[in-house]
Amino acid sequence: MSPVRVHNFSISLDGFGTGDGQSHDEPFGHAGERLHDWMFATRFWHEMVDQPGGTGGIDNALAQQHGPGIGAEIMGAGKFGPPGWHEEPEWTGWWGPNPPFHTPTFILTHHPRPSIEMEGGTTFHFIDASPADALEPAHKAAGGKDVRLGGGPTMIRDFLAARLVDHMHIAVVPILLGRGVRLWDGLEGLEEDYKIEATSSSGGVTHLTFSRASL
DSSP states (O other), X not given: OOOEEEXXXXXXXXXXXXXXXXXXXXXXXXXXXXXXXXXXXXXHHHHHTTOXXXXXXXXXXXXXXXXXXXXXXXXXXXXXXXXXXXXXXXOOOSSOSSOSOOSEEEEEOSSOOOOEEOGGXXXXXXXXXXXXXXXXXHHHHHTXXXXXXXXXXHHHHHHHHTTOOSEEEEEEESOOOOSSEESSTTOTTGGGGEEEEEEEOTTSOEEXXXXXTTO
């Protein structure tokens, strides 16, 4: 099957992929946007939100690898909405009528609901499935292209624990959050499965790329 990829996933120096206290107003809890400021500054992001300018360099070069070759996305319930979103029938995600995915997107949730077709080619499908079982419809929907794991940290950790991730880009941001949800817990020895490269940007972000050794 086609590769399973993670791109532009940011964590703090102490390993948190999101902050504490997620809500409608704070999708990343007390972390705010600090985990993603590096990406918001890039040319990649400015083009995605139809704004001029943006920085180049290593941050932009790696951020741009987010989209090419992707045919479907899987994300956790916490990325789709704040706690309790399943009790709001009108909730369709954080991103407005035209989400930035433009592919079939599978939401892992214990509260499935009917699929929602959005503008721009995104259709949200809500499934209660293990990582391995979730990949079956995602690979089928991707039509031979790759499957991207969008986060949050809990679902990426679950896919890593199941040894289902082929390529991963992690941006280690020079902040300390102290609380939230960690990415690496319980994944001792994970590095043995991957070739790992590290590149630092002028802004202090360390980009780690993990490529499965067997690829």
